[in-house]
Amino acid sequence: MTLTRHGRAPAGYDPSAFPSFAVTVDVVVLTIEGGRLQVLLVQRGLEPFQGSWALPGGFKRPYETLDEAAARELREETSIQDAPTLRQLGAYGDPGRDPRMNVVTVAYLAVVREVGEIVAGSDAAGAALVSVAEALDGALELAFDHGRILADAVERARVDLEQTGLAISFVGTTFTLAELRAVYEAVWGVTLDPANFRRALIAEDGWIVPTGKRAQPGPAGGKPAELYKAGRSWAYGSPIRRPRRAREKGAR
Amino acid sequence: MTLTRHGRAPAGYDPSAFPSFAVTVDVVVLTIEGGRLQVLLVQRGLEPFQGSWALPGGFKRPYETLDEAAARELREETSIQDAPTLRQLGAYGDPGRDPRMNVVTVAYLAVVREVGEIVAGSDAAGAALVSVAEALDGALELAFDHGRILADAVERARVDLEQTGLAISFVGTTFTLAELRAVYEAVWGVTLDPANFRRALIAEDGWIVPTGKRAQPGPAGGKPAELYKAGRSWAYGSPIRRPRRAREKGAR
DNA sequence: CTAATAGTGTCTCTAAGACAGTATTCC
DNA sequence: GGAATACTGTCTTAGAGACACTATTAG
Numbered sequence: 001m002t003l004t005r006h007g008r009a010p011a012g013y014d015p016s017a018f019p020s021f022a023v024t025v026d027v028v029v030l031t032i033e034g035g036r037l038q039v040l041l042v043q044r045g046l047e048p049f050q051g052s053w054a055l056p057g058g059f060k061r062p063y064e065t066l067d068e069a070a071a072r073e074l075r076e077e078t079s080i081q082d083a084p085t086l087r088q089l090g091a092y093g094d095p096g097r098d099p100r101m102n103v104v105t106v107a108y109l110a111v112v113r114e115v116g117e118i119v120a121g122s123d124a125a126g127a128a129l130v131s132v133a134e135a136l137d138g139a140l141e142l143a144f145d146h147g148r149i150l151a152d153a154v155e156r157a158r159v160d161l162e163q164t165g166l167a168i169s170f171v172g173t174t175f176t177l178a179e180l181r182a183v184y185e186a187v188w189g190v191t192l193d194p195a196n197f198r199r200a201l202i203a204e205d206g207w208i209v210p211t212g213k214r215a216q217p218g219p220a221g222g223k224p225a226e227l228y229k230a231g232r233s234w235a236y237g238s239p240i241r242r243p244r245r246a247r248e249k250g251a252r
Numbered sequence: 253m254t255l256t257r258h259g260r261a262p263a264g265y266d267p268s269a270f271p272s273f274a275v276t277v278d279v280v281v282l283t284i285e286g287g288r289l290q291v292l293l294v295q296r297g298l299e300p301f302q303g304s305w306a307l308p309g310g311f312k313r314p315y316e317t318l319d320e321a322a323a324r325e326l327r328e329e330t331s332i333q334d335a336p337t338l339r340q341l342g343a344y345g346d347p348g349r350d351p352r353m354n355v356v357t358v359a360y361l362a363v364v365r366e367v368g369e370i371v372a373g374s375d376a377a378g379a380a381l382v383s384v385a386e387a388l389d390g391a392l393e394l395a396f397d398h399g400r401i402l403a404d405a406v407e408r409a410r411v412d413l414e415q416t417g418l419a420i421s422f423v424g425t426t427f428t429l430a431e432l433r434a435v436y437e438a439v440w441g442v443t444l445d446p447a448n449f450r451r452a453l454i455a456e457d458g459w460i461v462p463t464g465k466r467a468q469p470g471p472a473g474g475k476p477a478e479l480y481k482a483g484r485s486w487a488y489g490s491p492i493r494r495p496r497r498a499r500e501k502g503a504r
Numbered sequence: 505c506t507a508a509t510a511g512t513g514t515c516t517c518t519a520a521g522a523c524a525g526t527a528t529t530c531c
Numbered sequence: 532g533g534a535a536t537a538c539t540g541t542c543t544t545a546g547a548g549a550c551a552c553t554a555t556t557a558g
Contacts, residue, residue, distance in 0.1 A: 019314045020272040023345065023356050062271050062354050066345040091343040091358040093275065093318040102314050104275050104356065106343040159415070178537080196521060198538070203519095221530030222536025241520085430510080448548060450511070455546095473557030474509025493547080505558105512553070518546090526539070531532105 021093075024105040025069040026057030026146070028089070028153035029078065031112050032170050036131050037157075037186045039150060040078065040115055041140075043126040053130070054143040055150070057105065070108040077127075079116035085169040086110045087160075089153055097145045107149045109156055111169040154187075161187050162242045165234030176215050176225035177201065177208075184240055192240070200240055206233035273345075276357040277321040278309030278398070280341070280405035281330065283364050284422050288383050289409075289438045291402060292330065292367055295378040296395070305382070306395040307402070309357065322360040329379070331368035337421040338362045339412075341405055349397045359401045361408055363421040406439075413439050414494045417486030428467050428477035429453065429460075436492055444492070452492055458485035 029040035041053040056077040060069040066088065074080055086108055093104035115129060132154055134140060136147065160166040161184060168175075170183040181197050184190070201207045208228040215225045233239070281292035293305040308329040312321040318340065326332055338360055345356035367381060384406055386392060388399065412418040413436060420427075422435040433449050436442070453459045461483050466476040485491070 018274050018311050021275045021312075021314075021356075022270050023273045023275070059270050060273075060345060060356070062273075063347050065347065066343055066356070088342050090340050091318055091356075093312060093358070095315050095317065104273075104312070104318070104343075104358075106345070106356075163411070176537090193521065193523085194537080195523080195539075200520090217529055217536070219530080220535050221528090222534090223528040223538075225537060243520090428510090445548065445550085446510080447512075447550080452547090469509070469556055471557080472508050473555085474507090475511075475555035477510055495547085507557085509556080510554075512551105514549105514551085516547100516549080518548100520543100520545080522541105522543080524539105524541085527537075529534105529536075531534085 019102070022101055022103045023060040024057055024103055025060055025066060025073055025108060026055040026105050026149060027070055027074050027086075027108045027110055028055055028150055029074070029080075029110045029112060029115060030132070030153065030157055030170075031115055031129065032183055032186050033114075033129060035182050035186055036133070037154070038129040039132050039135055039153075041128060041130050041135065041142075042077070043128075052141040052143040053135070053146075055107075055146050056127075060106070066106050070106075070110075074110055080110070080112055083110045083112060085112075085166060087156075089149065089156055092145055092149060094145065105144075105149075107153065109153045111157065111166055113170060113172050157187055158242070162238055162240070165230075165236070165238060167238060167240070168230045168234050174211055174213070174227045174229050176227060178225055188242055190243055192243070197240065204233070204239070206231040207239050271354070274353055274355045275312040276309055276355055277312055277318060277325055277360060278307040278357050278401060279322055279326050279338075279360045279362055280307055280402055281326070281332075281362045281364060281367060282384070282405065282409055282422075283367055283381070284435055284438050285366075285381060287434050287438055288385070289406070290381040291384050291387055291405075293380060293382050293387065293392075293394075294329070295380075304393040304395040305387070305398075307359075307398050308379075312358070318358050319360075322358075322362075326362055332362070332364055335362045335364060337364075337418060339408075341401065341408055344397055344401060346397065357396075357401075359405065361405045363409065363418055365422060365424050409439055410494070414490055414492070417482075417488070417490060419490060419492070420482045420486050426463055426465070426479045426481050428479060430477055440494055442495055444495070449492065456485070456491070458483040459491050 031038050031040075040056065042056050043051070043053050056073060058069075058073050058076070060066060064072070067086065070086055070088075071083065074083055074086065089107040089109050091104060091106050097103065097105075130140060132150070135142065136151055136154070142150070157166065167180060167183050171179050177198055178194070181192055181194065185192055209231050211227045211229055213227045215227050217224050283290050283292075292308065294308050295303070295305050308325060310325050310328070312318060316324070319338065322338055322340075323335065326335055326338065341359040341361050343356060343358050349355065382392060384402070387394065388403055388406070394402070409418065419432060419435050423431050429450055430446070433444055433446065437444055460480040463479045463481055465479045467479050469476050
């Protein structure tokens with residue numbers, strides 16, 4: 001048979017008439033630690049990428065959706081049971097991206113407060129949280145095209161931080177305004193004015209709800225910060241806009 | 253063999269140990285005609301979607317990238333030889349999305365000034381430009397999950413119109429400000445003030461460059477509009493921001 | 505002439521941003 | 532007390548938006 005105009009096989013198709021692929025799902029798990037954006041990477045003992053780091057991932061199964069496959073991979077490799085912010089980044093299918101076989105991978109972005117216990121697998125030489133800056137500047141050898149995927153994921157996180165309520169996924173159920181501000185500062189690489197940040201959040205109801213409790217001050221002291229929980233408005237967007245003229249991080 | 257922790261087959265893998273898929277590429281071609289956003293759809297004579305409309309698309313081949321596959325499909329079905337704005341939307345792999353076989357499709361968005369001659373294929377009962385509003389409100393029966401893909405494409409276009417220089421892809425090499433404004437109005441479904449629109453574009457150099465020529469007025473008369481060409485700044489973004497409080501289209 | 509479209513000038517109001525000053529903690 | 536962090540109040544300014552007005556065409 002020949003391929004039809006649409007490239008799809010008609011009703012009585014012959015499976016040998018079109019190329020077949022393995023389809024995998026890779027997950028970029030981002031979190032904030034020490035005021036810096038971090039990504040979860042695993043190290044594998046397998047050729048031809050022995051010793052290099054890779055994103056966690058695995059095969060899609062025929063009877064699950066892509067979203068379900070990503071959620072399953074996340075559950076299998078971390079102690080994260082439920083990641084509401086698991087979102088698709090895109091598909092990567094360059095020929096030769098996996099030298100062993102014909103693989104199209106679909107990348108996902110997950111944003112979590114903490115990674116928790118990392119589930120050690122049989123073939124994993126290790127797994128670690130790595131600074132995104134380090135992973136992207138070439139200091140770390142990344143397998144496949146995972147460097148490109150990671151770069152795309154970070155760019156997506158920067159956009160979503162402004163367009164969606166992604167920010168609260170980085171913090172716990174209760175948080176201080178300084179913690180929330182640190183999320184924006186780490187992902188965007190900027191410094192935000194604490195006073196204006198607060199004002200944007202309390203200008204309208206729905207962003208933050210006071211709990212009445214206070215956080216413990218750090219070792220250097222300071223006034224104890226109020227603890228808030230997230231309001232309903234995060235379902236629709238973010239109260240903080242990305243600064244047009246980015247103030248360098250650390251500048252004042 | 254068993255699947256490894258990463259779900260990938262190790263060096264001496266057995267191809268029968270993981271599920272295989274057909275990978276297709278579908279292209280959402282958007283254009284503006286008559287002040288309305290339109291999409292290119294094809295009608296097919298094949299079961300089980302006989303009589304329904306679908307996005308143009310076809311199989312990815314092993315030795316091309318996904319981007320190349322999308323560009324090839326676009327060339328094969330329209331007279332568009334080169335679409336600089338061909339961008340990936342995402343992957344769609346729900347089980348059963350194609351009842352005939354196991355298919356993961358990767359959707360692309362192309363924005364063009366005009367579709368030109370539509371290349372008729374052997375199995376295509378027809379091809380047409382259809383209003384996006386009509387295609388999405390259920391008036392038209394769309395095959396597979398192409399309704400969802402189209403909805404995602406339109407949402408992406410709305411975002412990219414603000415974040416990137418997508419707008420000039422909708423117009424020709426020279427254009428009037430009214431034409432350019434119509435792009436923003438059609439995609440966002442809003443009415444923009446012509447005066448403020450002009451001001452945003454001439455506030456900085458780099459957005460529009462006067463050609464010295466003037467367009468012919470329409471049948472209703474009016475002052476002939478200056479013809480401009482696009483400046484360099486469109487590579488980095490858009491001078492027009494999406495209105496926060498959307499004025500209804502047609503309101504004044 | 506009127507209707508229609510292109511283009512100019514100007515006013516108002518909001519929100520971003522800068523920053524001085526106060527409150528409460530640790531040392 | 533001083534240093535550090537949390538929080539409040541206020542001023543300035545850039546930009547979005549509204550809209551009156553002028554210019555040039557078709558009929």
